[in-house]
């Protein structure tokens with residue numbers, strides 16, 4: 214079991230740790246995993262943390278421990294620090310041998326699995342191996358390059374766009390400066406670096422050769438939305454000032470001849486009496502996100518900018534009725550920017566392919582999700598259909614899983630990768646704790662372990678506001694998100710937690726609570742919290758991310774468990790009502806709520822299952838094939 218607790222940072226840095234381990238989601242400021250010793254497909258990268266090869270010294274291999282005082286000292290920790298876990302030299306060499314054995318033909322896969330189970334308690338944390346490697350040299354180079362761009366004024370944005378940044382986009386921020394990803398991406402997307410030799414374009418078609426392709430990869434909560442949105446809006450406004458070009462008309466004509474297919478999910482055909490004009494249902498920019506919740510979040514930023522920059526934006530998602538979608542899309546006043554999900558856009562284009570005919574900018578936000586196995590066919594289809602008119606294709610992601618890496622190599626070999634220095638890094642202020650549920654007092658009872666952790670967090674500093682400040686009691690409530698791998702489990706666990714006196718709600722694709730605005734809203738609709746979170750487990754080491762094994766708090770355990778004689782293992786909880794845990798709200802959810810949603814008030818995240826590193830949909834597909842289950 215892992216538990217992370219962290220201090221605050223303006224961009225929910227702590228979510229990045231869990232996101233680093235779990236590329237398909239990004240939780241909030243702290244996280245915990247209830248870890249059972251089972252192998253996981255998500256493995257930490259062997260090359261990210263690995264230092265220089267051991268130096269032979271008189272026949273004995275010696276390896277110098279990596280300094281934790283370096284700029285990346287707290288990053289990419291693949292094992293519990295020696296002080297906490299005290300692995301022996303032989304254990305370390307076994308780990309190394311196991312890494313090597315993966316590259317060699319296996320003699321017995323079952324033996325290898327057993328080996329992993331028995332000798333590698335931190336196996337689930339090695340999920341980073343599924344992430345693409347970014348060399349330190351490259352990180353250093355980028356860091357130097359972006360250091361001097363510390364003001365939005367340095368970007369060649371239209372004045373009206375620049376003026377909207379402090380007032381609309383970052384209204385709540387007092388000291389407005391671009392974040393690293395914004396320093397990196399905005400000039401590139403604006404073409405401010407065009408004097409540099411252009412990279413060879415290897416697109417599949419003539420049209421694609423003209424299309425610029427970018428990958429924005431930066432840690433979660435780093436401001437990627439604004440990093441792509443400002444240049445896109447700037448380009449739309451410039452095109453508007455210049456008038457639409459002949460290329461647009463050509464592409465539109467080509468698309469008009471595309472056949473209309475049946476079998477659509479939503480009936481969004483335009484009213485038959487209305488002849489579509491230039492701007493009706495012909496957006497020039499489309500932003501694709503994985504969930505309707507994200508449509509709302511990204512859409513809110515787009516809408517706020519639209520008020521001052523003056524463009525027309527529409528939010529389309531399955532949260533709206535077909536009638537609302539139709540009226541937004543086919544509004545006679547026209548449409549410039551659409552924020553939607555791939556499946557809905559696919560349905561729309563099935564009935565009206567012309568919707569994509571004028572798209573010059575296509576953004577695939579959360580590209581690691583939208584180009585994974587479950588979304589890729591739909592997303593790729595949209596890219597194909599839009600590419601004739603596209604000027605820029607922008608992929609945006611908090612991680613680069615190896616699967617995405619390979620996809621890009623194959624499909625977009627000329628893509629320009631804009632990667633921030635801290636990508637795949639574990640935020641230093643995050644505290645990480647591992648709970649071994651096999652040990653006393655949990656003895657394999659994962660639910661009990663989870664309840665215990667929540668009680669410990671809830672009781673920690675009970676009575677005092679979590680951020681040390683004043684405010685409404687509701688705002689002082691501790692918010693904890695528990696991520697599970699199966700949606701059925703979210704309901705079951707929430708019920709269990711309620712039976713233990715925890716105010717817990719389940720949120721999954723098909724839970725009844727999903728439609729309740731209050732469920733997610735209370736975990737997201739908070740002002741940015743400036744103060745650091747209280748330390749829950751051991752204080753973070755001075756050198757970086759705190760990490761250690763979690764020790765159940767005995768008094769708190771007894772508050773949900775009957776007292777047990779000393780030296781005796783605690784008995785598992787029996788179901789039944791418990792006195793409520795005050796001031797704590799828990800959301801038990803799948804990765805539905807994880808992709809890019811800003812859960813700012815959440816400072817504690819529990820990874821109930823070791824993440825599988827795939828989207829929920831992909832896992833459900835696999836589950837259909839009999840591989841499902843609780844995971845972990």
Ligand SMILES: Nc1ncnc2c1ncn2[C@@H]1O[C@H](COP(=O)(O)OP(=O)(O)OP(=O)(O)O)[C@@H](O)[C@H]1O
Pocket residue numbers: 223224239382383386389390391392395431432433434435436437438439610611808809810811
């Ligand atoms: N330059 C900035 N200065 C201060 N705050 C910023 C800045 N840019 C963005 N933010 C804020 O940072 C928060 C996170 O931004 P955003 O959602 O764009 O991050 P992200 O990188 O897209 O995260 P994710 O990977 O989770 O989608 C938002 O509340 C946003 O208002």
